[in-house]
Amino acid sequence: MSEQTLLASASARYVTGLGDDALVLAQRLCEWATRAPVIEEDVALLNVALDLLGQARALLAYAGELEGGGRTEDDLAFGRDERAFRNCQLVELPNGDFATTMARQLLFSAYQYELYTALSASSDERISGVACKAVKEVAYHREHAASWVVRLGDGTEESHGRMVAGLETVWPFAGELFEPADAVEVADVVAAGIGCDPARLHRGWLAYVGAVLAEATVQIPSPGGWVPTGGRRGLHTESFGYLLAEMQHLHRSHPGATW
Amino acid sequence: MSTSPDGTAAAPWPLWEVFVRPKRGLSHTHAGSLHAPDAALALQNARDLFTRRQEGVSIWVVRASDITASSPDEKEPFFDPAGDKVYRHPTFYDIPPEAEHL
Numbered sequence: 001m002s003e004q005t006l007l008a009s010a011s012a013r014y015v016t017g018l019g020d021d022a023l024v025l026a027q028r029l030c031e032w033a034t035r036a037p038v039i040e041e042d043v044a045l046l047n048v049a050l051d052l053l054g055q056a057r058a059l060l061a062y063a064g065e066l067e068g069g070g071r072t073e074d075d076l077a078f079g080r081d082e083r084a085f086r087n088c089q090l091v092e093l094p095n096g097d098f099a100t101t102m103a104r105q106l107l108f109s110a111y112q113y114e115l116y117t118a119l120s121a122s123s124d125e126r127i128s129g130v131a132c133k134a135v136k137e138v139a140y141h142r143e144h145a146a147s148w149v150v151r152l153g154d155g156t157e158e159s160h161g162r163m164v165a166g167l168e169t170v171w172p173f174a175g176e177l178f179e180p181a182d183a184v185e186v187a188d189v190v191a192a193g194i195g196c197d198p199a200r201l202h203r204g205w206l207a208y209v210g211a212v213l214a215e216a217t218v219q220i221p222s223p224g225g226w227v228p229t230g231g232r233r234g235l236h237t238e239s240f241g242y243l244l245a246e247m248q249h250l251h252r253s254h255p256g257a258t259w
Numbered sequence: 260m261s262t263s264p265d266g267t268a269a270a271p272w273p274l275w276e277v278f279v280r281p282k283r284g285l286s287h288t289h290a291g292s293l294h295a296p297d298a299a300l301a302l303q304n305a306r307d308l309f310t311r312r313q314e315g316v317s318i319w320v321v322r323a324s325d326i327t328a329s330s331p332d333e334k335e336p337f338f339d340p341a342g343d344k345v346y347r348h349p350t351f352y353d354i355p356p357e358a359e360h361l
Contacts, residue, residue, distance in 0.1 A: 041304075043304075140306075151296070
């Protein structure tokens with residue numbers, strides 16, 4: 001393969017990872033529909049999901065073009081098996097209670113904010129275009145999650161306990177977000193100025209998340225614990241298969257169904 | 260309304276009235292109401308509920324309990340006296356033909 005083709009396929013891998021993150025979290029958040037604590041929050045969570053779905057569509061459509069095999073966004077979303085998904089494991093975690101969902105959202109939206117800010121300067125116009133639009137969306141997701149983390153963390157004894165438990169559940173999975181480029185096979189994409197090295201996003205992320213948690217009177221879980229990994233290489237947690245089954249079943253049972 | 264873990268009903272969140280300015284130069288207009296525990300979340304909820312389709316560029320939220328409203332019982336003394344005073348409308352001027360946009 002020529003260098004050009006190799007770079008395109010590395011870019012496709014990279015963009016697929018970004019798109020899968022957004023797609024899978026959108027699917028998870030949709031599980032809150034009609035189940036949120038109040039109707040106002042129901043709409044808010046689904047707004048976030050809808051923003052993420054829009055990002056996923058743009059990114060997966062582009063990933064399909066980069067692959068050069070004619071796969072569409074739908075082919076990628078509904079036609080791949082578990083091992084071909086490159087999303088981080090954080091986004092596939094079950095929703096848990098509302099506090100756990102908000103803890104996961106804070107960690108992920110703060111990461112996406114750093115990511116899209118960096119990608120706004122991508123040398124690839126399609127990627128920078130998506131990033132410039134999405135950074136405003138995720139700035140709001142981050143703020144929304146932060147306001148709940150502070151309210152629950154610095155709320156009643158019950159809500160504080162739930163916030164601490166929720167954060168401890170999701171925290172280990174944040175490590176995977178910042179794995180260096182060469183560990184997740186995107187070093188070439190970073191070197192070409194198309195993508196950014198995930199490891200470089202950690203400092204800004206920690207500054208934001210740390211400030212929110214301090215205000216929420218919730219301690220950052222102590223470092224040195226278990227750090228799960230593998231999502232970017234297609235290794236996923238137990239619950240992911242069930243998520244895919246629900247998300248893909250209609251398309252697979254009735255290929256090409258429209259309404 | 261939510262229920263706390265010990266089974267008792269939690270106090271409902273207060274009601275807020277939402278006013279949205281559709282674009283610069285126009286006034287804020289009442290858009291609807293919602294429940295929220297405080298002003299900051301009322302503003303966030305209002306953004307999600309009432310401006311998802313680009314309806315606005317600015318939002319006000321006001322606690323419904325802070326609004327003093329006219330009473331339906333006083334409708335007649337309040338509003339009827341204006342009914343026969345058409346001269347309060349600026350419709351008795353001759354408009355010069357040069358003024359195109361009045």
